[in-house]
Amino acid sequence: MTPMSTDATVTAVGSDPAGTTDDDLPDDRFLDRELSWLSFNQRVLELSEDPTVPLLERARFLAIFASNLDEFFMVRVAGLKRRIATGLAVRAASGLQPREVLTCVAEKTAQLTHRHADVFRDEIKPGLEELGIRLSRWDELEPAEQERLHTLFRERIFPVLTPLAVDPAHPFPYISGLSLNLAVIVRNPSTGLEHFARIKVPPLLPRFTKASDQRFVPLEDVIAAHLHLLFPGMQVLQHHTFRVTRNEDLEVDEDEAENLLQALERELMRRRFGPPVRLEVEEAIDPHLLDLLKGELGVDDDDVYSLPFPLDLTGLHAIADIDRPELKFAPFVPGTHRDLVDVEAREASIFATLRRGDILVQHPYDSFATSVQAFIEQAAADRNVLAIKQTLYRTSGDSPIVDALIDAAEAGKQVLVLVEIKARFDEQANIKWARKLEQAGCHVVYGLVGLKTHCKAALVIRQEGDRLRRYAHVGTGNYNPKTARLYEDFGLLTASNEVGEDLTNLFNTLSGFSFGVGYKRLLVAPEDVRDGIIERIEQQVELARSGRPARVRIKVNSLVDEATIDALYRASSAGVSVDLWTRGICAVRPGVPGLSENVRVRSILGRFLEHSRVFEFGVGEESEVWIGSADMMHRNLDRRVEALVRLTSPEHVSELRGFLDLGFDEATASWHLQGDGEWVRHHVDENGTPLRDLQEYLIGVKQRRARSARV
Incomplete structure (x- = not known):
């Protein structure tokens, strides 16, 4: 990257003739967004390296780093590769060409992934073992522990495994994105011929298998110890784990799609078959086996990341969830906002409270359940509420927000829900809730063609005497009770006429046909x-x-x-x-x-x-x-x-x-x-x-x- 010029003199733009235009600003004034993202993930990694952070939280930061990097490759690296392949590559604002960005990304990622593996091997794993939580290899287990896992394998693991051989009658199998796999080389003792086979590590089984109380073994190690049962009569020569990351960004042509919901469902099926953008392999993998994988998957040397065992440390989330509170952040239970205490105690309605003044909540420090969720639930149960309008970008699988909206619709209220079904990696869940809301009688719309609806807004219309009053919520985070305990966000609850009018106009724009709307308190x-x-x-x-x-x-x-x-x-x-x-x-x-x-x-x-x-x-x-x-x-x-x-x-x-x-x-x-x-x-x-x-x-x-x- 070209270093930033330090001798440029820049003055402000305005009516002053001495001002400059943006053309006078230096060309190298922007940092590259992809490399900046990698720097963000490096900061996550630094938290895992911090000895003042509780040990299981450090393990969780390792898992977060890994899952962040997965998404980066699935979306950002995949996008760069797609633009290069289609001839649409243009120079980034940072001045780098896409191929230059990919080169920098590969170098930086290689450094970070090895640093990530080193932290796990040299700090987290030994630290956990000192405290009685052991992450062991198969050969390190006691005989009684191995016997327990023999039984577990026969009863719960073996039946779901499907070894796939590669020979003239069996083409190289499709390797799904982010799946962990065993590449196995076996020999036929009768003919002396060697064969390749692939075993997918079942993603629905625990990533780290419990061998005894607080002793865990990677699932792929358990499978590898029983390969003789999967290939009876064959000689198992070697086995290595590998993992493929694929392009999983969505491409839906809304102009051509008669039904966006159906088009997206079809695209989700195609997503599983996106081209590979990364191949992770064990450092000890046989070079010939690696060449086979590269050739069959169609990946270049630059797309290969050789790492120490074990691959896929996203599984450390399960270790971080172990019930050892002394190794975690001190527990924190969000409290009710001071202006909503009477509402929680049912001594006042949330609407009466908002008529006295706006309320600003900050999650997770202020409880989502007793503020935003209570706002929607009270609106659904209040017989004086005539209508509820709300955007849903991401929500949880057992969302009380969705349940409240369904209750409101079934009680005869007008319920409009703007469901963003193109919320990345939550598309399938949002389709499910869109269907459920529709079946309950809610008016479900999917926003404007070409635009994702990302705003966080809810509007309640209530009959009060001979007038209608509007109550609103505008926030920075999703209507998701689970992430509201982990994400820092602000939300404004208000009975302001200006905000109510603004949201009425906004929802009319999203659900109908209106243009050139002026807003008073919204941008x-x-x-x-x-x-x-x-x-x-x-x-x-x-x-x-x-x-x-x-x-x-x-x-x-x-x-x-x-x-x-x-x-x-x-x-x-x-x-x-x-x-x-x-x-x-x-x-x-x-x-x-x-x-x-x-x-x-x-x-x-x-x-x-x-x-x-x-x-x-x-x-x-x-x-x-x-x-x-x-x-x-x-x-x-x-x-x-x-x-x-x-x-x-x-x-x-x-x-x-x-x-x-x-x-x-x-x-x-x-x-x-x-x-x-x-x-x-x-x-x-x-x-x-x-x-x-x-x-x-x-x-x-x-x-x-x-x-x-x-x-």
């Missing part, structure tokens, strides 16, 4: 989120030019959009303080003279996934604060329906300002992005004392408030 993509954000950045530029305090603070999952980044560069050059908090990808180069001296970029990872999107423009009481569903990425701003809502309560604006203050405080542990794209972890001070853990600090704040409320 809605793809129409005006990007323009609205840039307009407010430019307002801060004008303040800075007039000598007044000016600031932009943004917290998002990812920041890639070039137009937004250029606006932030212009703001920095004009003297605006720019603080950016990204969990994942960030294409901004901070701290570059003449371009971004006033830009700081931070990242925070921990026990919860930082998921909220928060935007602040201005300083102090004059600041304007928004929350919503949109990240600063092309897909969010151009190809999705997103919604941001402006907070108007001084108390809520102050609360969000305080939250951002904590995130950017030098005393808070975080990663700092450098201008060359490297992230540096700052988690101890100069004396080695740990810095503030933001999430643990906020847990403590909520717990202290709960104790005070009980006194």
Whole structure:
């Protein structure tokens, strides 16, 4: 990658003739998004390497790293390869050609995967063994343990295995994506001929098989120890595990699809047969066997990752789930928001509470069940509620939200549900719930052609005397009770007429035909989120030019959009303080003279996934604060329906300002992005004392408030 120029002088754009256009900005001002994503996963890996993190949580971070990398290859690497193959490859904003990106990705991934394997082998596995949790190979088991697994194999494993031979009568079998497999070489003692066979490790069986109390063996090791039963009469010469990752991104032509639901169901079937993009093999694999796999699968040397045993450490989630609370984060039970305590106690309705004022909740610190879920459930049960309209992007398999909507429809209420069936990797589940909602009498729509509906919004229309009143929720996270315990998100519950009118217009746009709708307290993509954000950045530029305090603070999952980044560069050059908090990808180069001296970029990872999107423009009481569903990425701003809502309560604006203050405080542990794209972890001070853990600090704040409320 070409290093960032440090001698460029950039001034702000505006009516001033001395201003410059974006064409005057240096060409190498953007970091590469794919490499930035790998840096994010490196930060996850660093948490697994941190000895101050509880040991089973370190194991979980190893599993998260592995599953993150799987999705990266299935989607991002697969997309790069597809564009190259179809001749649609264009230079990235970072200046790299797709082939150059793939080369960098391969180099970086090789480094990270070996580092990942080393952490497991040298730290996690020995550490667990010292504490009585042993991850062993077959040969390390006691005779009694092996005998127990012999019985288990015969009764529960052997019947579901299907060895597939390769010979003139049996072509090379299809290898499904992310499946773990044993490649076996056997010899016919009569003829001396050698044969290849493949055994798929059953994905529905536990990845680590229990040999005895808190002693586990990889399932493929158990199978390998019994290959003589799978190939009776043959000599088993060698066996090695391998794993294939395939292109699993969806391509649905909505313009041609008469029924989007049926088209997506067909595409999900085709997804399983996408071309391979990665082959993981054991380091000890026989070179001839590796050549066979590469040839049959059609993968190049650059697509092969040779790793120590065991492959597929996503299975460590099961180990992290072991009931050893002393090896995990201290338990935390979300509490009810202070303004909803009476609602939880059934001393007041949520609607009466909202008529007194807006409520801002932050999950998981505030309970989802007693706030957002209670809002939908009370609406479904309230005989004065006439209609409920809601978006569903992702939800859980046993969702009380879906159940409440079904109850509402069966009670005769008008229920409109916008189900985004193209939510990546949740398509099958969303199709299931869409069908169930339709059968219950809900009006189910699938949004606008060409756009994913990603906004998080719910609208309740209630008869109150001789008038209708609208109640609403706009949030940054999904209506998913399970992830709400793990994802950090904000949500606004309100009886505001302006928000109610805005959501009425938004839902009418999504379910019917309406264009050019104006919104009062919302910014809605793809129409005006990007323009609205840039307009407010430019307002801060004008303040800075007039000598007044000016600031932009943004917290998002990812920041890639070039137009937004250029606006932030212009703001920095004009003297605006720019603080950016990204969990994942960030294409901004901070701290570059003449371009971004006033830009700081931070990242925070921990026990919860930082998921909220928060935007602040201005300083102090004059600041304007928004929350919503949109990240600063092309897909969010151009190809999705997103919604941001402006907070108007001084108390809520102050609360969000305080939250951002904590995130950017030098005393808070975080990663700092450098201008060359490297992230540096700052988690101890100069004396080695740990810095503030933001999430643990906020847990403590909520717990202290709960104790005070009980006194």
